[in-house]
Amino acid sequence: METVRVLSVPQLLERAAVENPSKEAIYDLRRRITYGDLHKEVHQLASALVSLGIKQGDRVGVCLPNWLETVQLFFAISQIGAIVVPFNPKYRQHEVEHIIKNSGMRAIFVCEEIEKHIGLSFIRTSVDQIITVRFVKSGFFSLEQLMAYATDQSLPMVTIDPQHDLFCLLYTSGTTGAPKGVMITHRGIVQSGVAIADSLRCNQDDVFLICTPIFHVFGMACNLMSAVYSQAKMVLQERYSPREALRLIEKEKVTIHHAVPAMLHMELNVLNSESFDLSSLRAGMTGADVCPLETVKAIREKMGMTLCISFGTTETGSVTITPFEAEEDRIFETVGKALEGNEVKIVNERRETLPPGEIGEIACRGFGVMKGYYNMPEQTAEVLDEDGWYYTGDLGMMDEYGYIRFIGRKKELIIRGGYNIYPKEIETILQQHPVVFASAVVGLPDPVLGESVCAVIQPKEGVHITEADIIEFLRPLVADYKLPNKVVFVDQFPTTASGKIQKGKLKEMLKEY
Template sequence: MALERVLSVSQLLEKTAERTPAKEAVYDLVRRLTYGELQKEVHQLACALVSLGIKEGDRVGVSLPNWHETVELFFAISKVGAILVPFNPKYRAHEVNYILANSGAKVVFVCEDFEKVGFESVASLVETVVTVRYEKQGYQSFSELMKKEYQTAFPSVIPDPDNDIFCFLYTSGTTGSPKGVMITHRSVVQSGMAIGKSLKCDQDDVFIIVSPLFHVFGMSCNLMSAVYFQSKMVLLDKYHPHKALQLIEQEKVTVHHAVPAMLAMELQHPDFAAYDLSSLRTGITGASLCPPETIQAVRDRMGMNLCVSFGTTETGSVTLTPYEAQGHHVLDTVGKAIDGVEIRIVNEQREPVPSGVTGEIAYRGFGLMKGYYQLPEQTALAIDKDGWYYTGDLGTMDEEGYIRFVGRKKEMIIKGGYNIYPQEIEDVLRKYPKVREVAIVGLPDPIMGELVCAAIKLKDEVTCTMEEINEFLRPQFASYKLPSRVVFVEEIPTTASGKIQKTKLKDALMESV
């Protein structure tokens, strides 16, 4: 399959700034920047990076919320041929230390949240720490770097989109230690292009970016897509449904990509009906499964053509429900392979299975990672000699190519020799009127191997019992699938991207036994 010519990340912004320099590019509730102004500041920042000793191939850490400075850094780091290492500013010391040490970052840009991490220990791992939107004695600040005049000759770096690495994205660690996923320029740029084309985006669109830019969803489906289509971006650094709804009305937002939990919170907001959301046109949801009733409610009550996506850090975007799709294709599937991508469903021997049979989702396409940083053995386990990546996710494919997501392979529960897929139980339990959120995990049992455990967050001011839950489930499932244990919890742990952290949940449940 011949690949179309794709620009590098920095070239993408340069091209858009040349075409529409006066077009508003970014509003982050602090500043408004046109594409021309954004490109000018990216160049200044790139000169600052060179002055800090950053050269082609060096790693630069960025631990910031969704700010205009974050956007500038992403493009400036690409412009000098360095490698971006973005991560959550709410990470704790051991997570931050691991990422900086593993990546070998020379410089890291941080916000004031970093003070909680243990600044000195982190500073010892890198050559330079730059503070953003605050000052700290003895350290350079972002504002100082942007005021200086730089005489250094700027290096001529032209990244190869197919082979050069744009960023290391560290996996969320839901199933083990984080791994540095090496992502090419093509992966994020073409993902943004493909998603945007499917959603019929253009320069009149206004994106609200509520997903964190340090996550592949925020980075490729939001940022790169918006820049490619010369659209305006509204950045929200701290998500709150009230603020998101307010900004949709105020900025006439047309494209709203969000994880399911965000959409549910917006729909449930007590003042939802007071906001004018008539500008909304489309958006995608992903990162975790979106209940069919939420999809339908978004389409009906928000007037938005919501599409459903599936992807991974290692691949970028994989599937999307077509813009024109209706009915069960949107409500019950995660769509078809996007342009430039192949998908197949395989068994334990990695052989394709017939239509409708559950197996592992395998991927081949432009978004595939270069590998896990310094982990050749784990890379070889995930990617075969023909370039197929095995996602560890289970699904089925129908005769039209639509994928139905079944769950994580590692989350499958084996009870007395029977395979139990948590998601099918979760899907049903979410429909129970008292349940706000649910996660099903397997807990070890000396006789059965594993038992089904349901962690349930109830809606406000309701009570419930295990007997009630199983009475609801009994008509729909064989008895071996019913939870042997039901725990009612205040919160279910999730990552910044909205994925339930089942490893963390399982550990907590085992400690409480």
């Protein structure tokens, strides 16, 4: 156990290949590959990267969906001591430009989607080497051509210190301001995967459905690294579809299903009208956003799996989780307690520790906490202190047993006429309305009260609901000062790649209403 936690990312794969070479590792809906062959092809790809002149410490961009090649690149880049810079192929020009310039990447692997969005000629002005994956474009090197240069030669001797050396620069999803490059160590990403796998009692007989993007910390740590540590099989879903996810669970006998709340909610909607054999499902976890109580209950009942609730950020990885056999009220009402190797505390505005039962900012320290923001020392100092405590900007309350109740984002706190209003409280209640598909509550400027409360509702398809219906539903359930001043209905919310509602963009949208 302890020795696994200090392994580097390439050593984690080597361990699986040595102990279980013939075990199926990945099925990405195009190809199946064993751990032994995966390790061999990663070595060849690492050799090809060396032929490009990539060396230890260089940054290499990976702008790909959940493909086998993406996984191979993660391990090959790290094998030669270079640093992975993964990001969303759906990003637009200003986002890609910022990531390229901030990271100083030497090379980048791209899919056709990024070519359609912004064009490779734009990227060529800033990056030495552009390699296309699963498509060919005149004047650009393809992955197939690169692999032709690969040999079985020994790779340069590279020493990786898992505690301090970077595995990746993982850019925040940019819900506020420009994305920041979170520096994640080998130990941080490996131990996050180990801790989640151990919490869910994963082993080599498990089958993971990886439907969350692996360019995001949830998909990368909780899915990919957990699966490789467990030596389990991974089924990669390139583009998420709830119906396709359920079909894959049935067809591939999936046992582990990690997904964000929005995904689980959509799957439940499909299950209302269609049936699938989900008897193989054993466990899963959800995080990245608030999971409504009704969704948690329905998942456990309709999908028959133990669903654990986790809290974490890009800067920390998973911080807490509800224990596998926790009592129902713990699962329904908390995000669990600190994973082994993590510490959590609740602090006031002066960063003084608060006693159990009081609301304050969630702070954490442990294996997954970032080294800092890349080339951003001032922003790093704002959230990371000299003792290694990271201040999340999230509000929570801890009970006497260490369980954390998530209250909401500190920046999302609405102060209306001197009263503190926590959006999550109202959102949780709204999700219990029978025709509400998704909801968000935000504060809008008010010349008299300071802020007013606006509820934004995405109704379920084909149903009609009015502002009066929402207010009357909430009236007996919340204090009068928490009732929305305004209710807006939308067809769809702006979301990050992990399915989290982007409240900054939502507020911009509301200016049109």
